[in-house]
Amino acid sequence: MPELPSVEDFRKEIDPNTINKKISDVRIIDDYILKTPKKRFKEEMVGKIIKSTSRRGKYIFIEIDGKYVLLHFGMSGEVKFYKRKSEQPEYSKIIIEFSDNTFLSIISIRKFGKVELIDDYKTYVNENEIGPDALDVSLEEFKEIMDYKKRSYAKNALMDQSAISGIGNIFSDELLFQVNVFPKTKISQLETEKIEQMYSVMKDILKVAIESRLSDKPYPNDFIIPHRSRDDNCPVCSTNIKRLKISSRHAFYCPKCQIK
DNA sequence: CGTCCTGTTATCGG
DNA sequence: GCCGATAACAGGAC
Structure with missing residues (x-):
């Protein structure tokens, strides 16, 4: 259900829950929505720390040691933070595991969403013509x-x-x-x-x-x-x-x- | 069975 | 080049 308010809600699920946590593993259950090669995505993330999150429109950018994980939810995606493996949500596509045994699941029922590793979020925003956020615009x-x-x-x-x-x-x-x-x-x-x-x-x-x-x-x-x-x-x-x-x-x- | 769906993108005609 | 209409993308809910 992702327009700006829902996406902001998702961002709050990630931040503060996962901030400063170390990524111990990335499990890719279905790579359909993953736009970065699986192997590289994993290699670039495991061992790194979640630094910050930001949102622009319907996009979330998770900062990880200078790089960013971009999330876009299409028509039906969401994210869920949880503390027990047994709580893994249905339709989880990518699960980020942290060294304190907590989890962040990227969920998608239909496959319209997008997950991608990018170098710089400002460049991405410019190249993809994502206008100013509705809450930031003067x-x-x-x-x-x-x-x-x-x-x-x-x-x-x-x-x-x-x-x-x-x-x-x-x-x-x-x-x-x-x-x-x-x-x-x-x-x-x-x-x-x-x-x-x-x-x-x-x-x-x-x-x-x-x-x-x-x-x-x-x-x-x-x-x-x-x-x-x-x-x-x-x-x-x-x-x-x-x-x-x-x-x-x-x-x-x-x-x-x-x-x- | 058919219809619906909170997003994005390409394409076509105006 | 901009605008609106349409189809395509997928799959679950009802």
Whole structure:
């Protein structure tokens, strides 16, 4: 379930649990999502110490003695830290074992994720055009980006990872719902005040979502997320939620609150 | 059985 | 070159 808030949750599973721990073994159960040759991946990691973690959009970078392990979760991945071998999660693909007999599992049901050893994360971010993280972007930057994306539908602009990284199908729906914007509105049709409102709502919903996940609570009921179904109603006005296909993704929205 | 899915990428036509 | 639509990638859930 990985958009920015979930990925941040995964990062917190890694950090602090594995920080300063020594890698004693790397078990590769299935190398489908591993983009670095198995042998090299193992050799570069065993014996090394986990230094730090960072996240940009939906990517996690784990720093290991100057190099980085990149994690991307596709549509269904996650990571799990655990202390007993018997707790090994189902669909574990790669398991990092530490010298204190604890484990970090990289899990993937479908095989859309990515695990890769890279030399420098800044180079990677530039080469792969991963835009600034949604939680780091400044208002000025956000306005510039929206100006650059003015020909796009609002939903597509928000989901473009090279413009702003971290927002996917779910959170773009939430953001548009909370600012009362119909998903197929072109960015150029929005007033400056609306763009500014989008910026502040973007920060708010991501922070609230991270907090909810951290405290293991469901997302607030006045979010559209718990009502993303054609059989459900708008938490504000009770109108039946509608579904719309945009660029082969389904957008859920309230036809009354989100004016065209 | 068919449908659905919270991501990314390539390709095509406009 | 940008934009939107589509297919492809896989496999489990319902």
